[in-house]
Structure formats: structure tokens, C-alpha cells
Amino acid sequence: MAVTGAMLVLFLIGHMIGNAKLFLGKESFNAYAEWLRTVGEPALPARTLLTLTEIVLAAAVILHMWAAVTLARRAAKARPVKYATKKKSQANGYVVHTMRYGGVIVVLFVVWHLLDLTFGVVNPEGFAATPYDRVVAGFQPSRWWVTAFYVAALVMVGLHLRHGLWSAFQTLGLVGGRNRRLLNAGAAVFSALLILGFLAVPIAVTIGAVK
Amino acid sequence: MNLTLKVWRQNGPADSGRMVTYQVTDVSPDMSFLEMLDVLNERLILEGDDPVAFDHDCREGICGMCGMVINGVAHGEQKATTTCQLHMRHFEDGATVTIEPWRAAPFPVVKDLVVDRGAFDRIIQAGGFISVPAGSAPDAHSVPVKKDDADAAFDAATCIGCGACVAACPNGSASLFTAAKITHLGLLPQGGPERDSRVVSMVEQMDAEGFGGCTNTGECTAVCPKGISLDVIAQMNRDYLKAAK
The missing domain is CATH 1.10.1060.10 (Alpha-helical ferredoxin)
Known part of the structure; x- marks a missing residue:
């Protein structure tokens, strides 16, 4: 969980910074998208970096899910008889108990997100349009429900990271004592900033700040 | 104090078990949780019933024998407290208290609230x-x-x-x-x-x-x-x- 999760978090950081190119204008964003496909040319074939990233990410997602399913199945086997009383969280609150179903919501969101902005299947502009046009068309005010879905899903990603980030350090045995409490607080701040960065794009398009 | 207890009763490892409701009256707020169960058990014995089985030994919070899930929380909601050191003053008069054994496959129930x-x-x-x-x-x-x-x-x-x-x-x-x-x-x-x-x-x-x-x-x-x-x-x-x- 920790290692694959860390890979996905590193990708999210890059993804969020890349998204911010949208605010530098249409040419900048489209050029960035083009650069991702042509980086290293002619020494490397087209899409080398992108394809490698896709393979690593797909493997990370699959292994992350496999680990999650394994843990969930072990948990179910370890407690065949449930408690009669509804268990109140005595610890870090509600968030840590959203990891499993939250993860499923995030995966469903990623599927929609790929169909929307990568393959253009559910995007009004379709695959032929430039990335910038697809983003702007996808989050038009008339498609407010898409924006709402993105906001809800991104908040879920943030909650997932809020526990996942410090948890990864704990699993790898990299924290202890005061550092753990600092890291726990740091995970909350980092998740919030990252998700605010992601939220900026769909919200800016929907309210008309980016046209 | 008067309490309504919902206690897990299970005759043995093979029994499927069930929650049974008991009324406990005249509980002193100074009693520990286990002493409150002692009061219930004394009455059950007098009435010819089977007393509620629970693990206990030192009753001063250092042996680790006593343990039950009280209102959904292991050892009750009082922090850093074993069940034997949990006092009835933390409960309200007339409250309903649910008591269950530890639930885990590696901890099979021996009887009632006792797990192995x-x-x-x-x-x-x-x-x-x-x-x-x-x-x-x-x-x-x-x-x-x-x-x-x-x-x-x-x-x-x-x-x-x-x-x-x-x-x-x-x-x-x-x-x-x-x-x-x-x-x-x-x-x-x-x-x-x-x-x-x-x-x-x-x-x-x-x-x-x-x-x-x-x-x-x-x-x-x-x-x-x-x-x-x-x-x-x-x-x-x-x-x-x-x-x-």
C-alpha cells in the first residue's frame, strides 16, 4: 500500500502542477500536452515518457488495489462475528474509515476522468479537439453536474491522501514520536493544498474565469 | 443507580450466542464495572440462573485478564482504563449498557464474555x-x-x-x-x-x-x-x- 501509494502521490503532484499551465493560457497548456508526447525526441520515440508513466501508474494502481483487497479480506476473516453495537471511532476520526469505499469511488472517478479528458468519449468536444478545448468544454456551466462530480471525487481523493500519506511513512517505519504527529499534521496540509490545486481548474472554467 | 444491561450470552464455543437483557438495581456509583457484574451474578445465582462468565484476576488494572466491549468500545469509553478500573460513576442512572466479548477469529469465545x-x-x-x-x-x-x-x-x-x-x-x-x-x-x-x-x-x-x-x-x-x-x-x-x- 505504502510504496504504490507513494508512486501515485508523486504522479498527482506532477499532474497538479501540469494542470496549472491552464492558467498561463491556451498555447501554454496545449504546448505542455504536446511536450509530454514529444519529450526526448528524436533520441527517444514519441510518447516514451508518457507510455512509461502510464505503465508504471497502471501497475501501481493494480498493486495498490490488490493490497487493499487482500487487507480487506484478511480483516473480514479476522472478525467473522460483528459487534452488535455500532462502533464509534475512538481515534483519528471518520476519515481513516473511508479508505476502502473511498478508494472505490476514486477508481470510478479515474475511469470517468480518462473517458472525459483523455479519450474524449464523454467529452462534448471529443478526442479530436485540443486538450485545452476539451477541458473548457468539459466544465461549461451547463455541465455543472460534471464539475460537481469532480469536486466531490477530488475531496474524496484528498481524504484518501490525508490518511494515506502519513500512513505510508508509518508502514515503512520511517516515523516515531514527535515526527509522527508533525507528519500527521503535514499530511492534512499537503492533501488540502494538493486538492485545492486540482479543484482550481474545473471551478475556474465553470465560473468563467478560464474561457 | 439502575441500569439496563444487554449482555452477550453464549453457552460454549459451539453455541451461536445471543444478547440477553437484564435489569440491575441499586448499583453504587463507586462500584467498578466488574463489581456491578458481580451484583448481577449474585442475583442470577440466587434465582437459579447461570451467572455471566467474564475473565478477571487482579482487578487493579495490571493483569490484563478483564476485557469486554462496553457500548461498542473496548474497556468502555474511559481512556487508559481497564474494565476493572472503570467505575459506575461514568454511567448515567437508567442508562442501557451493551456488553460484548472481544470479537476476533483468533480469540474464540469460551463462554459469554470470556475469550481464549x-x-x-x-x-x-x-x-x-x-x-x-x-x-x-x-x-x-x-x-x-x-x-x-x-x-x-x-x-x-x-x-x-x-x-x-x-x-x-x-x-x-x-x-x-x-x-x-x-x-x-x-x-x-x-x-x-x-x-x-x-x-x-x-x-x-x-x-x-x-x-x-x-x-x-x-x-x-x-x-x-x-x-x-x-x-x-x-x-x-x-x-x-x-x-x-
């Missing part, structure tokens, strides 16, 4: 010891131990093996218990030589017993009557990764 925690003993047998003839206690200054290490080892050594961590964990994981023992022994000079083999065999035994995996929810440390910190789990993971290399 032999799985913990087998984890200890797998490596929670020091294989040297220690002889009589050495002079306190003959083997220097860093103050930080001594403190951390002592904190971990306060674990009484009650099993509340397993009961509270949504995954039914025994990581807090196992990690407390590993940390306690590994940080001291006597336990140092076997530090690597200990962590591997104890973790393997923990998994073999059928406990779940740790997902760092922190529910264990929140209910731990001794307040064992999640730091010990990080220490166990660190030791395990080092030993497995």
Missing part, C-alpha cells in the same frame, strides 16, 4: 523472550542503557496483553500487542542479539494466527489501557524491513 487469548501466548512463544540464562539481577550500572531507549522500552513493556487493541481494530489486527513486545525487548541490550529473528518469527506467528493486517487506523492505541503508542508499530515495521533484507 491463547493466540497471544503463541506469539510470545514465537520469540517474545530472551534465550540467555540471565542469572540474578545485574548491578544497575553494569550495562549502560541510553535513557531514551530505556524509557521507550519501558513504555512498550507496560503492555498487559489484554487484547483490547485487537478488539478495537477494524481489521482485527494484533500489531499493537506484537509491536509492543518487539519494541520492549529489542531496545534493551539483553534482547538485542535476537532482535532480527524475533521480529520475523513473531510477525509470522501473528499472521498465522489469523489476525488482520494493520492499516494505521489508530483505534488500538486510543483504547489501549496502557496508552501504548503507534510508535511501536513503526518500530516493528522498521525492524521487520531491516531483518527481512
Whole structure:
């Protein structure tokens, strides 16, 4: 969980910074998208970096899910008889108990997100349009429900990271004592900033700040 | 005080068990939770019923025998408290209190609220010891131990093996218990030589017993009557990764 999760978090950081190119204008964003496909040319074939990233990410997602399913199945086997009383969280609150179903919501969101902005299947502009046009068309005010879905899903990603980030350090045995409490607080701040960065794009398009 | 108790009754390991409701009257707020159950049991015996079976021994919070899930929380909602040290003044007159045994496949119910925690003993047998003839206690200054290490080892050594961590964990994981023992022994000079083999065999035994995996929810440390910190789990993971290399 920790290692694959860390890979996905590193990708999210890059993804969020890349998204911010949208605010530098249409040419900048489209050029960035083009650069991702042509980086290293002619020494490397087209899409080398992108394809490698896709393979690593797909493997990370699959292994992350496999680990999650394994843990969930072990948990179910370890407690065949449930408690009669509804268990109140005595610890870090509600968030840590959203990891499993939250993860499923995030995966469903990623599927929609790929169909929307990568393959253009559910995007009004379709695959032929430039990335910038697809983003702007996808989050038009008339498609407010898409924006709402993105906001809800991104908040879920943030909650997932809020526990996942410090948890990864704990699993790898990299924290202890005061550092753990600092890291726990740091995970909350980092998740919030990252998700605010992601939220900026769909919200800016929907309210008309980016046209 | 008068209370309504909903207690898990189960005649034996093979019985499916059920919640049974009892009324307990004239409970003193100064009674411990176990004394309140004693009052119920005295009445049940007089009425010819089977008393509610529950584990207990020292009744001063250091043996780790007593343990039950009270209103959904292991050892009740009072923090850093074993069931025997939980007093009835923390409950409201007329309240309904639900009492269940620890729920985990490696802790089968023996009867009513008594579970078999032999799985913990087998984890200890797998490596929670020091294989040297220690002889009589050495002079306190003959083997220097860093103050930080001594403190951390002592904190971990306060674990009484009650099993509340397993009961509270949504995954039914025994990581807090196992990690407390590993940390306690590994940080001291006597336990140092076997530090690597200990962590591997104890973790393997923990998994073999059928406990779940740790997902760092922190529910264990929140209910731990001794307040064992999640730091010990990080220490166990660190030791395990080092030993497995």
C-alpha cells in the first residue's frame, strides 16, 4: 500500500502542477500536452515518457488495489462475528474509515476522468479537439453536474491522501514520536493544498474565469 | 443507580450466542464495572440462573485478564482504563449498557464474555523472550542503557496483553500487542542479539494466527489501557524491513 501509494502521490503532484499551465493560457497548456508526447525526441520515440508513466501508474494502481483487497479480506476473516453495537471511532476520526469505499469511488472517478479528458468519449468536444478545448468544454456551466462530480471525487481523493500519506511513512517505519504527529499534521496540509490545486481548474472554467 | 444491561450470552464455543437483557438495581456509583457484574451474578445465582462468565484476576488494572466491549468500545469509553478500573460513576442512572466479548477469529469465545487469548501466548512463544540464562539481577550500572531507549522500552513493556487493541481494530489486527513486545525487548541490550529473528518469527506467528493486517487506523492505541503508542508499530515495521533484507 505504502510504496504504490507513494508512486501515485508523486504522479498527482506532477499532474497538479501540469494542470496549472491552464492558467498561463491556451498555447501554454496545449504546448505542455504536446511536450509530454514529444519529450526526448528524436533520441527517444514519441510518447516514451508518457507510455512509461502510464505503465508504471497502471501497475501501481493494480498493486495498490490488490493490497487493499487482500487487507480487506484478511480483516473480514479476522472478525467473522460483528459487534452488535455500532462502533464509534475512538481515534483519528471518520476519515481513516473511508479508505476502502473511498478508494472505490476514486477508481470510478479515474475511469470517468480518462473517458472525459483523455479519450474524449464523454467529452462534448471529443478526442479530436485540443486538450485545452476539451477541458473548457468539459466544465461549461451547463455541465455543472460534471464539475460537481469532480469536486466531490477530488475531496474524496484528498481524504484518501490525508490518511494515506502519513500512513505510508508509518508502514515503512520511517516515523516515531514527535515526527509522527508533525507528519500527521503535514499530511492534512499537503492533501488540502494538493486538492485545492486540482479543484482550481474545473471551478475556474465553470465560473468563467478560464474561457 | 439502575441500569439496563444487554449482555452477550453464549453457552460454549459451539453455541451461536445471543444478547440477553437484564435489569440491575441499586448499583453504587463507586462500584467498578466488574463489581456491578458481580451484583448481577449474585442475583442470577440466587434465582437459579447461570451467572455471566467474564475473565478477571487482579482487578487493579495490571493483569490484563478483564476485557469486554462496553457500548461498542473496548474497556468502555474511559481512556487508559481497564474494565476493572472503570467505575459506575461514568454511567448515567437508567442508562442501557451493551456488553460484548472481544470479537476476533483468533480469540474464540469460551463462554459469554470470556475469550481464549491463547493466540497471544503463541506469539510470545514465537520469540517474545530472551534465550540467555540471565542469572540474578545485574548491578544497575553494569550495562549502560541510553535513557531514551530505556524509557521507550519501558513504555512498550507496560503492555498487559489484554487484547483490547485487537478488539478495537477494524481489521482485527494484533500489531499493537506484537509491536509492543518487539519494541520492549529489542531496545534493551539483553534482547538485542535476537532482535532480527524475533521480529520475523513473531510477525509470522501473528499472521498465522489469523489476525488482520494493520492499516494505521489508530483505534488500538486510543483504547489501549496502557496508552501504548503507534510508535511501536513503526518500530516493528522498521525492524521487520531491516531483518527481512
